[in-house]
Amino acid sequence: MLEVLSDEWRELGDFSEAKTNALAVCLEGLSDRQRNLLAIYYSSERTTIRQMSESLERPMEGIRKALGRIRAILKVCIEDKLKAEGYAK
Amino acid sequence: MSEFDDRLDELLDQTREGALSGKEVRELEQLLWSDPALRRRYLERMWLEEKLSGVFQEQANMELPFEELSQGNGSPKLFRWGMLVALAASVVLLLSLVIFKTNQSHGPAISHTVAALESSSGVIWSLPPLRDARGRLAPGTLRLESGMANIRFDSDALLSLEGPAELIIENAMRARLVSGKVLVQAPEAAHGFVLSLPEGEAVDLGTLFSAYIGKDGSLCEVLEGDIIVRHSNARENHHLKSGEAMLLTALGLVSLDYMPSKILAPMRRGSELHKAAMIATVISGGGNEDPVGDRMMLVKIEPDSYMQRRALFSMDLGAAVGRPLDSASLNLNLVPSGIGFAAYLPDEVSFAVYGIVDESQEDFSTVNPKWQEVPGYVEGHEDRVNEAETMLVGRIQIPSGLQRGNFQISGAPLHEFISKDTNGRLSFLVVRETYGTQETSLVHAFAGINHPEASSPSLELFYSEL
Numbered sequence: 001m002l003e004v005l006s007d008e009w010r011e012l013g014d015f016s017e018a019k020t021n022a023l024a025v026c027l028e029g030l031s032d033r034q035r036n037l038l039a040i041y042y043s044s045e046r047t048t049i050r051q052m053s054e055s056l057e058r059p060m061e062g063i064r065k066a067l068g069r070i071r072a073i074l075k076v077c078i079e080d081k082l083k084a085e086g087y088a089k
Numbered sequence: 090m091s092e093f094d095d096r097l098d099e100l101l102d103q104t105r106e107g108a109l110s111g112k113e114v115r116e117l118e119q120l121l122w123s124d125p126a127l128r129r130r131y132l133e134r135m136w137l138e139e140k141l142s143g144v145f146q147e148q149a150n151m152e153l154p155f156e157e158l159s160q161g162n163g164s165p166k167l168f169r170w171g172m173l174v175a176l177a178a179s180v181v182l183l184l185s186l187v188i189f190k191t192n193q194s195h196g197p198a199i200s201h202t203v204a205a206l207e208s209s210s211g212v213i214w215s216l217p218p219l220r221d222a223r224g225r226l227a228p229g230t231l232r233l234e235s236g237m238a239n240i241r242f243d244s245d246a247l248l249s250l251e252g253p254a255e256l257i258i259e260n261a262m263r264a265r266l267v268s269g270k271v272l273v274q275a276p277e278a279a280h281g282f283v284l285s286l287p288e289g290e291a292v293d294l295g296t297l298f299s300a301y302i303g304k305d306g307s308l309c310e311v312l313e314g315d316i317i318v319r320h321s322n323a324r325e326n327h328h329l330k331s332g333e334a335m336l337l338t339a340l341g342l343v344s345l346d347y348m349p350s351k352i353l354a355p356m357r358r359g360s361e362l363h364k365a366a367m368i369a370t371v372i373s374g375g376g377n378e379d380p381v382g383d384r385m386m387l388v389k390i391e392p393d394s395y396m397q398r399r400a401l402f403s404m405d406l407g408a409a410v411g412r413p414l415d416s417a418s419l420n421l422n423l424v425p426s427g428i429g430f431a432a433y434l435p436d437e438v439s440f441a442v443y444g445i446v447d448e449s450q451e452d453f454s455t456v457n458p459k460w461q462e463v464p465g466y467v468e469g470h471e472d473r474v475n476e477a478e479t480m481l482v483g484r485i486q487i488p489s490g491l492q493r494g495n496f497q498i499s500g501a502p503l504h505e506f507i508s509k510d511t512n513g514r515l516s517f518l519v520v521r522e523t524y525g526t527q528e529t530s531l532v533h534a535f536a537g538i539n540h541p542e543a544s545s546p547s548l549e550l551f552y553s554e555l
Contacts, residue, residue: 023140036278042138042145043243044201044260048106051263056281068098071137 018087019078026077034070041067093120097127101134146201202227203261204242212236212252230257233269246279246293248272259285270301272312288337289320296331299350304415306338310350318342363515365402365546368537369455371463373397373471383455384541385424385534388440390472390521397471400535401463402546403451403516415551417507418499419482419517422543425492426534433530434489438523440533442498443479444506445516450478453516465518474520482506482517492531495543507550515548 027035041047049067053060100117103109109117121128202225206218216232218240226240233252240248243261250256254269265285275282275293282293284300286307291300296314300307309318311329318327318335320342327342329335334345370387374395381387386400419442443465445451450464460466467473483498507515521533536543 019136020140023137023144027144032278038141039145040244040262042141044146044203047260047262048108049102050106051260052281054283064099064102067102071134074137075133 018082018085022078022081022085023074025081026074029077030070030073034066034073037063037066038070093124093127094130096120097130098134101131101138105138202243204240204258207239207241207247209238210236212238216255218258226258228258228260230255230267242279242282244279244282245276246282247274248284249274257285266300266302266307268302270299272297272299286337288322288339289318289342292317292319298329301349306336306343308334308336308345308349310334310348312350360549360551363404363406363548363550364544365404365538367453367455368400368402368545369453369458371399371401371458371460373460381426381534381537383538385426385537386519387426387428387532387534388519388521389429389530389532390524391528392472392524397460398521398532399463399465400519401453401458401516402537403445403453403514404546404548406510406513406515406550412550412552414504414508416499417503417551418497418549419503420547420549421485421496421498421519422536422540422546423487423492423494423496424534424536424540424543426532428532429525429529430527431489431492431531433525433527435523435526436489438487438489438521438533440485440487441474441481441520441522442483442485443474443518443520444482444503445478445518446480446506446509447478448510448512448514451512451514451516463518464516465520474518479518480506484522489531492533493543507548517546 027038030038040052041049049060049063052058052063056063097117097120100109100113100120103113104117121131202220202223204226206220206224206226213234213236214232215234216230218231219227219229232255233250235252237252238250240250240256240258242248242258242264246262248256248264249272251270251272254271255267256269256271257265257267259265262279262281263283263285267287271284273282273284273291273293274297275295277295279293280295284291284293286300286309287302288307291298291309294315294317296316297312298314298316299310299312301310302308309316309329311331311333313331315331316329318329318337320326320337322339322341327335327344332348334348336343336345368383368386370381370385372387374397386402387398388400389396389398391397421442445464447464453463460471461468464478465474467475480502482503483500485496485498487494487496519535525531536545538545
């Protein structure tokens with residue numbers, strides 16, 4: 001399994017620098033609320049969805065979905081940027 | 090998105106939080122084996138996780154703009170990506186890799202930081218906060234003896250901690266107040282910041298509130314906006330609005346119909362201050378040259394019986410007599426007397442403070458009181474104190490060069506002395522216990538009723554009720 005994943009990982013990393021640049025631009029395009037949610041979750045490795053649920057008084061599932069939606073927005077945005085710059089696969 | 094996509098996302102969330110069971114690890118492996126599209130989704134997610142963690146942890150540390158994200162694409166990150174690929178293999182491996190990754194990223198001492206000390210004033214730490222090389226604060230306990238420290242969390246919440254206080258920084262969205270007082274300011278971005286308290290927690294909904302931990306519980310007071318106060322035992326929630334206050338006790342939540350910070354200092358509503366109403370300097374050997382009147386009380390001990398000086402003062406308790414007392418503090422202000430030389434003193438000077446237990450002797454004269462008529466007198470031994478008429482309530486020890494300062498006496502003997510009072514008046518005698526090395530050694534003085542700079546002796550009584 002590791003071997004398979006490693007190969008596919010290398011393939012995925014082909015446009016790594018362009019993707020990273022695209023992510024930076026896409027993050028700027030998020031709303032403050034979306035960026036804030038990412039910041040809370042990712043600024044510490046210890047932050048859990050359960051903690052965020054208690055702190056924000058929102059259901060865990062809602063937070064999980066909100067993070068999933070933001071990641072999906074970023075994914076689409078990155079793909080669009082890569083396509084626009086001729087990196088399409 | 091298929092149900093397998095959803096399940097994969099769920100398993101990856103659990104992986105990140107270290108909550109994946111052995112069964113779920115096997116399930117994750119099966120999903121990855123079964124579908125190349127899921128493998129791609131998994132790898133893309135891992136890439137994004139790594140990037141987002143890097144961005145927001147670095148941004149928290151350095152406040153880097155997003156544009157700088159593109160830099161630092163060197164081999165260490167690629168190495169970490171490679172490690173992340175192995176996440177699917179085993180939870181044990183995952184754990185060791187995450188630990189390794191953390192050490193690679195930030196060094197072994199402080200793995201991550203969540204706040205910064207924005208400003209401080211007169212701080213003395215007995216346990217300083219954990220800081221990284223840039224001075225940013227890591228999760229952990231800090232103890233502030235005195236002064237004020239403003240701590241800005243990465244969530245943008247600002248905590249103003251007033252010493253003495255103990256605080257545990259948990260993460261960017263949570264801190265635990267163990268003792269003392271704190272003011273919490275949470276702008277919109279920090280909505281949901283949690284301040285844990287011994288009996289529960291306060292959740293900030295974008296506001297300004299204070300918390301104070303006292304003997305009877307934790308006091309929360311909303312100055313602006315709203316908070317939610319939650320009790321840990323009863324799972325009791327209460328929405329507090331601006332101008333409202335609540336006490337969290339071991340038994341539950343108690344609403345207060347007043348704002349303690351606007352009326353008196355928090356948890357000190359049951360305190361009273363009694364200032365000395367009568368003061369005198371008592372001089373042995375018929376000495377009657379007291380030039381200081383009621384501005385100060387002079388204190389000195391001599392090897393012979395002439396010109397010993399003792400301070401005598403009393404205060405009226407009024408309605409306080411018989412109330413159940415929680416604690417007490419006797420405050421004295423040392424001031425320069427202008428008489429004698431500190432150079433003729435040993436390094437340390439000690440004073441004893443006695444309470445006068447014989448209430449029949451409390452009607453002393455404040456004008457030239459006679460040595461023999463003042464409680465504590467021992468015939469033929471002017472440097473001794475009659476212990477049958479007095480009770481030692483505390484001692485003050487100072488370096489020889491010190492001639493100014495505020496000193497407090499508290500503790501069980503003072504408490505006992507006050508509790509025994511029946512006539513509503515408390516009288517005290519202050520004697521110096523340390524002899525000078527020369528006859529012209531310094532005469533010490535404590536501020537009297539009309540001292541121009543310092544206040545007269547006072548007794549603060551604290552009652553257990555709010």
